[in-house]
């Protein structure tokens with residue numbers, strides 16, 4: 001259990017690396033992601049409870065409806081207590097984008113961008129970029145066959161290449177620019193967006209059609225609003241690398 | 247590395263800015279929205295409390311002012327706008343009148359002119375007998391880099407928009423928050439243009455989102471009706 | 479349709495309209511159509527669903543009366559025929575869920591559903607009705623979902639208006655302009671996977687005059703499933719993307735489960751019943767060669783269009799398509815329902831049963847009368 005505590009508190013450096021977005025616009029086929037720091041583990045219920053205790057404005061009975069919908073922290077027994085059915089060391093869920101941002105900000109951190117998150121998440125335990133490794137993709141896909149909102153304590157599995165746990169297999173995670181996914185609501189349009197709906201859109205088609213989990217993440221993110229709180233959606237924080245001393 | 251702009255975007259990932267003091271946001275009853283008030287400068291790297299402060303709740307006693315900021319109000323956000331004349335104001339200064347709001351950028355040649363068209367037709371429909379309705383139109387740029395106050399002014403002049411139309415810019419992190427409350431999805435492309443969803447939102451005098459249309463035409467009538475109700 | 483009438487129809491393709499009037503008064507007035515391709519043979523498309531109106535006529539209709547809550551049913555049940563002679567506003571609610579259920583005895587699968595079952599709930603409206611459609615996505619869902627109803631005229635068949643995050647509800651309204659039997663399905667990326675996990679069902683848009691009365695109506699829908707383990711492998715079986723892409727189905731099923739229509743779950747009818755099956759095929763990949771062993775479909779509405787075909791043994795149902803089949807059961811016994819791509823039946827589960835009770839009809843079918851040895855010539 002000692003290991004858990006160490007893990008919970010720490011960030012690890014991820015990147016730099018290349019990320020190929022699923023629906024790249026012209027010039028976006030490969031994006032260079034500078035190195036950054038990322039929480040090794042997702043934020044847990046216990047950690048979020050501590051945050052809410054320090055910042056009672058984020059209790060579910062205080063938060064304004066602009067910042068979270070009705071599902072906010074609704075798995076908790078009360079506004080300030082988890083109750084027995086909530087795993088303290090499990091990833092927190094039912095948290096809006098605003099709340100996730102506020103949490104990270106209280107830790108002098110921020111939410112990762114989509115590019116950062118995806119860069120970290122394309123690593124397998126062995127490789128920094130396993131985005132075309134069928135075995136890795138199949139493992140990720142297995143999560144979707146796991147029923148409902150079952151989770152494990154964070155960092156119970158093997159960390160990936162960067163030392164990051166649970167990017168797949170536990171909960172969805174917020175990214176700061178969740179609203180940058182501009183696939184049409186009808187996903188059969190294959191990301192080719194209607195010019196009258198989206199300015200500046202060229203013909204955009206999926207780059208790696210076998211990465212089903214990536215399709216799902218994009219579909220999921222594009223279904224979210226900033227106040228959305230779903231039972232399978234948590235987050236972790238990121239931070240810019242400390243500036244090197246001159 | 248395919249584009250310096252991408253790197254720039256990644257390096258300037260939004261930081262949560264500013265500390266909101268709820269009392270400061272509650273405007274005095276006689277407050278006239280203006281763009282001449284000093285706005286607190288915030289260091290971009292300053293660690294900060296969550297500025298989206300849900301303390302601003304109507305049920306809170308200390309906020310029982312005559313114009314409370316409601317829990318659903320966008321005026322809880324601490325957002326600093328600079329208008330086409332280079333003057334700054336808080337987003338919350340728009341409290342008090344219905345607002346038609348949209349995110350656009352002035353060099354957009356496809357969706358944005360259509361958004362503006364829609365906005366104008368909504369406003370025209372609400373203006374009765376040539377008598378302008380008491381509303382504000384807030385067009386915020388999603389392209390703070392290129393949309394300087396001068397560019398905004400040129401755009402406003404070119405389209406001969408009346409004084410109810412405010413064109414404004416905010417920094418990138420704040421644009422993201424505005425987009426979040428209006429439900430506008432957008433993304434900057436390597437070309438510098440933006441992919442974005444065409445959203446027109448309607449805020450009541452308290453800043454609550456009371457109407458929203460995405461796309462063109464279909465929901466216009468509904469939005470016009472709601473705006474009429476708000477004006478009355 | 480009786481056997482005599484059937485024979486009469488076979489003998490006189492040119493008299494089809496007259497023949498129809500013996501089974502359905504409502505279908506006698508429409509002109510018969512004999513496509514050129516059939517000039518050489520007796521096969522002809524006769525008129526069907528005769529009271530269906532061109533969509534252009536329905537377009538101006540506005541809903542009358544109080545809004546109605548649309549009845550929806552789990553397979554194999556079908557909502558009661560619509561007893562209404564005016565267009566109404568019909569409110570339909572459907573909830574998407576992601577649930578572990580048995581796909582076969584001892585084998586679990588995480589199905590994604592419309593209404594908690596595969597296939598999704600059957601909906602029934604009347605041509606010209608205005609449908610206010612509510613799509614709810616259960617809070618425990620991992621995925622957003624939407625719905626494309628093939629009965630909808632408009633972008634995405636509703637999919638663009640119903641993209642729904644877990645815990646949310648979306649609403650859109652459409653007018654049912656065309657009569658027919660239509661598939662609906664989820665169209666969220668990756669679309670094939672949402673369909674492969676069971677996100678499909680049927681919506682019937684009755685013609686304004688309804689369908690001719692029958693004794694039994696059933697809802698049967700085929701679908702193909704792809705699991706990492708082989709057919710019958712025990713435990714929770716994940717979806718196999720590779721097999722799905724290769725169209726190498728592990729299961730081909732009626733109503734979402736091995737045995738959904740066999741044994742105690744068999745469809746039941748009595749001798750003399752007129753039976754109508756609303757048969758859909760959700761796919762995602764395979765075309766169904768739908769066949770009831772020991773029956774001849776008196777009528778098939780191929781692709782669930784307005785004209786029917788008669789005396790059909792096996793009908794093709796495309797993925798994302800449907801057919802209406804009608805027949806009268808004359809002889810008691812068990813009738814096996816299959817996809818006549820027959821390895822699917824013996825190895826992948828596409829087997830159902832219709833049990834017909836009632837008096838024997840030896841004049842039509844005697845049963846085995848003898849079993850003896852015979853003198854055979856030696857083979858060369």
Ligand SMILES: [Cu+2]
Pocket residue numbers: 590621622623624664665666672677
């Ligand atoms: Cu789905």
